[in-house]
Amino acid sequence: MEDNGLGILISAISLSIFSYYTFWVIILPFVDEDHFIHKYFLPREFAILIPVLGGVALLSFLCLFIGVVILKSKYETS
Incomplete structure (x- = not known):
């Protein structure tokens, strides 16, 4: 059961890093520079x-x- 929990944790961390990077590289260039979302990247x-x-x-x-x-x-x- 411990391996299952560790696998879920690693998958969740990998998915969140992938989502953050994808949004940062692909979507953020099309958002206005003065938008508040830029302060999180x-x-x-x-x-x-x-x-x-x-x-x-x-x-x-x-x-x-x-x-x-x-x-x-x-x-x-x-």
Whole structure:
């Protein structure tokens, strides 16, 4: 039952982030600049910067993990 609750929580968080980002990138550019909704969103430059930095961090971690696994397996077999 704990796994089910954790899965629901992760799904809800993912859905809310996806909805926020979709509204921010697709719908918000068509809303007037002086509308009150703009105060709940970051500037549009961050719409590209945040996913790029996240992707770089993910790829860096993945490369580091693969490197550690390769080095560990190389020294264990010798």
